[in-house]
Amino acid sequence: MSDPKFIALTPELHEYVVRHGAREDGALAAVRESTAALGDVAVMQISPDQGALMTMLARLSGASRAIELGTFTGYSAICIARGLADGGLLTACELDPERAETARANFEAADVADRIDVVVGPAAETLAGLTETGPGTFDLAFIDADKTGYPGYYEACLTLLRPGGLIVLDNVLRDGTVLDPPADDEGGRAIAALNESIAEDDRVDVAMLGIADGITLARKR
Template structure:
């Protein structure tokens, strides 16, 4: 199967903007974050505003006091999640690129959240292994949005650093339908298919996945609960 085009659909984008205008409204800190990311040359792959609000609501619904994020970029999703934390809550976010991490730290500080967010720099798999060795956790919610080739390793680390009831969210799991192709040459698609296999076979996970359309085109996220 050929990877289908993931061109923007004007109707999808318009509905996203309608939802954003009616239910979210202007957000100075998040708008400044996107502007700072663009000025710093970061790729435009942040979650959409409606998806950021979804992350925020899921964290609140989970009653999360400790959040782990794998893949920081410029901190847009980090801010959405950190805003859901109660007093005394904390978020650890992992970023490979030092430049991205520096931009994210500035954005997080500008949003007034530096006191509850820690950005750790380096390969996430190494940082996660060190966290497990140090006995960190349990985390109440884990958001995975990093290199898709590492999805299964990040999932396993999330389970190890979680507890019964921990929510795990993985972004970009539909990839414009490319996940249907078992012979797809893209390692990101192969990593995503491996994630589905791992989650479906894991005895401690109850999960589903939701397709999404909007300003970020056709994709989706996987949602799992540790039993």
């Protein structure tokens, strides 16, 4: 018998969730379609229901200053930017210059280019600069870059956020392997170790959501 506290989504149920719980408009659908044409890498893009959640979190938290680590072609950044308060700014960090260029074009098409600053380079370097100049000044952080970097990104984002600010970490279930990450999956082991330490971290309030590939919300106390 299944546990009455949760259900595992079938593809049909996920489609139902997207149809009823995410209002993906033409601009976002175009990003999804053009990214799908890139092939297997498209799997890195967040799903429409997670996109709706990102917009909702940005809006509910009243965020003005946000940072995203791992922008890819820009889907999640558009969702976050749409939820920011008037005059808000998202710093979008992406290592790959070609992807950053694609994201910039997608931001123009989605009419959010004026509220997103794309920074090309290793996220750790961008974070180091920002934590030096503006600790405690950000409202929201979305961590979705290289998984081995997550522990360092988490610490830097905690420094960057004001009390009450929110860190959102993606892929915390690592495709279901988090219970026993393979020895050769460095990223998976980094995520599993970080999950353990966040669960005990009294600097934050925490909620781990079993949707998409697992999402942790950590609110700085």
